[in-house]
Amino acid sequence: MASGSGSLMWFRKGLRIHDNPALDYASKGSALLYPLFVIDPHYMKPDPTExxxxxxxxGLNRIRFLLESLVDLDSNLxxxxxxxxxxxxxxxEILIRCLKQWDVKRLCFEYDSEPYYQAMDVKVKEYAAANGIEVFSPVSHTLFDPADIIQKKNGGKxxxxxxxxxxxxGKPAWASSQLITTLSSLPPVGExxxxxxxEVPTVEELGYEDPGQDEFTPFRGGESEALKRLKDSISDKEWVANFEKPKGDPSAFLKPATTVLSPYLKFGCLSSRYFYQCLQDVYKNVKKHTSPPVSLVGQLLWRDFFYTVAFGTPNFDQMKINRICKQIPWNDNEELLTAWRDAKTGYPWIDAIMVQLRKWGWMHHLARHCVACFLTRGDLFVHWEKGRHVFERLLIDSDWAINNGNWLWLSCSSFxxxxxxxxxxxxxxxKYDPNGNYIRHFLPVLKDMPKEYIYEPWTAPLSVQTKAKCIIGKDYPRPVVSHDSASKECKRRMGEAYALNQRLNxxxxxxxxxxxxxxxxxDQNQEVKAKRKRK
DNA sequence: AGTAGGTTGTAGCC
DNA sequence: GGCTACAACCTACT
Known part of the structure; x- marks a missing residue:
């Protein structure tokens, strides 16, 4: 009750010590500190139907990444x-039970703008208010407060x-203040x-079996790893200063073309504000540097952009009753979706990316663009929400606002x-990888295919396929659609859908x-018939 | 009402 | 590596 002497620090994202205002406040003026993390079955419980x-x-890669982050947080604490x-x-529920049983006068947790936490936090705050417990819930996951930008600066939209x-x-309010990046000690844990x-569970303790995969994500979770990675990334000042996102090579996998800090930002192992300040420090010490949208700071601002729009848009994660989403008659073709998801489209570039997603839980941004475009408006015309679900589970950096925002973007539904x-x-x-090294790595079945054919193996003469020990249609699938005709058909459908949206406002x-x-x-059936007749 | 500009398209040319 | 044509959308702002 209010007479308590302890603080409860509730971790959800923000799995870090540095620049963690909620933790800092919790540790000040309290004799006792309860640092809590709740394993949420919604997020962690095995679902055998998936x-x-x-x-x-x-997916398991992200669950493992989260557990690693928790182990690291525990050891830093x-x-x-x-x-x-x-x-x-x-x-x-667990949190309220803890507030009832423990000696808590103050509850601290990082503000979270996702609908899932918004709904949860309302209940928690109500309980705290009714029981005289002080709540401190600062915005520290993003550079800006989404509500501030929408309400105070843009009249509600x-x-x-x-x-x-x-x-x-504009510039973040804290841009030139000193962030608290170290703590010297914390109060003892209360009874x-x-x-x-x-203890932090292992994946086996959560009920997962070894998936028997030959390759897993090379990225380890945790604040320590995040800070190491940050230090590595910013040590090359020229690279930081000249960074231009669209110029990166999506096929680079031995040394990715970006920082791969996204999974650490997602869980808050790395503070986006600290990252921002580190980048500004680099910019200060070079003659010239790139700018948003393409620069590294530009990437952090993209993140905040999507957080802001997502917060201000009801039903942001779906097509229907979403104010900013174009209504498009996507198809519901389970076979095409499965082919895409399981890396069996017959297009090696697409399939290799989907294998990297499955194994690593990470691919380059442009690679994500290619497969998202292919699934939706480019070739298969499958609903973006289906692709979103696959990304949401498999990406280690999957972030509700950013993932949905990018699917809206790539499917030409918004932005x-x-x-x-x-x-x-x-x-x-x-154009990035003429030899097809990326494909050879993630699709070893094609590793001996000559480079002349590796992007279109179905055009290879049978003798070449035999020599490469890869028969198309047997060892590797034929293309599920012909890109030329499928993309033409997609454009036609998009044109019609846009016209409908415009007509009906x-x-x-x-x-x-x-x-x-x-x-x-x-129309499509007629077109197919007409074509047959012409032949 | 009209216009400029939009992180990252392709193919074909030099 | 850069230019052009291709076909043409929307949002933000004048």
């Missing part, structure tokens, strides 16, 4: 004379373009009575509308969408 090992929300208390269950976001956001406290610009599943990869009903879907399919 297409890959993991829960319904997260121990160095400061504390430890991490791990509990299991629905986090909101989120900006829908990056440029307008930049103008509204936790009959609460059953766990980006030039649907005639389609990534070629053949030539896009080839965005108010497209299920019936409108279904009748367009029927018409498009009829």
């Amino acid at each position: 297409f890959s090992p993991g829960s319904s929300r997260a 121990k160095e400061l004379g504390s430890r991490l208390l791990v509990l299991k269950g629905e986090p909101g 989120p900006p829908l373009s990056y440029q307008s976001f930049l103008k509204l956001a 936790f009575g009959n609460c059953e406290i766990f 980006f509308y030039q649907y005639n610009r389609i990534y070629s599943p053949i030539s896009f990869g080839k 965005g108010k497209v009903s299920d019936d409108d969408l279904n009748s367009l879907r029927r018409r498009l399919e009829e």
Whole structure:
């Protein structure tokens, strides 16, 4: 109760010591500190109905990354004379139970703008208020407070373009203040009575079996790893100063073309604000540097842009009743979706990327673009929400606002509308990696295919296929669609869908969408018939 | 009402 | 590596 002398630090994201205002405040003026993490079954419980090992929300790679981050957090807390208390269950309920049983006068946790936590936090705050417990919930996951930008600076609506976001956001308030990056010690952990406290579990303890995979993500979770990676990334000042995102090589995998700090930012193992300040320090000491949107700081601002729009847009993660999302008659073709998801489209560039996603949980941004475009408006015309689900589970850096924002972008449903610009599943990869080394690594079945054919193996003469020990249609699939005709058909459908959205001023009903879907399919059948006749 | 600009398209040319 | 045509969308702002 309010008479207590302890603080409860509730970790969700923000799995770090450095620049953690909630932790800093919790540790000040309190005789006791309870650092808590709750293992949420929504996120961690095995779901055997899913297409890959993991829960319904997260694949095994990301679950493992989170556990590693917790182990590291626990060990960093121990160095400061504390430890991490791990509990299991629905986090909101568990937290309230802890507040009831423990000696807590102050509850601290990082503000989280995702709908899932917004709903949970309302209940927790209500309980705290009713019981005289002080709540401190600072914005420290992002550079800016999304609510501040939307309400105070833009009259209640989120900006829908990056440029307008930049103008509204300006410089962060804390840009030139000293962030607290180290703590010297923490108060001792209080008595936790009959609460059953766990150590950080292993994946096996969570009920997962060894998936028997030959290759796993090379990225280890945790604040220590994040800071090491940050230091490595910014040590090359020229590289930082000249960074231009679109110029990176998506096929580079031995040494990725970006920092790969995204998974650490996702879980808050790395503070985006600290990263921002480190980058500004580099910029100060060089003659010239790149700028947003392409620079490294630009990447952090992209992150905040998507957080802001996502916070200000109800139903951001779906097509229907989403104010900013174009209504498009996507198909529901399970076979095409499965081929894409399981790296069996017959396009090696696409399939190699999907294998990297499955094994590493990370691919270059442009590689993500290629497969997202291919699944949706480029070739297969499958609903972006299906692709979103696959990314959401498999990416180690999957972040609700950013993942959904990028699927809206790539499917030309919002933010980006030039649907005639389609990534070629053949030539896009080839211009970076003409020898196909990336494909050879992630699709070893094609490792002996001559480079003349590796992006289009179905065009290789049978003698070449035999010599490469890879028969197309047997050892590696034939293309599920022909890119030339499929992309043309997609453009036609997008054009029709856009016209419908414009005509109805965005108010497209299920019936409108279904009748367009029927018409498009009829047109396509007629077209196919006409083609046959001509032959 | 009209226009500029938009992180990252492709193919074909030099 | 850079230029052009291709076909053409939207948002933000004048």
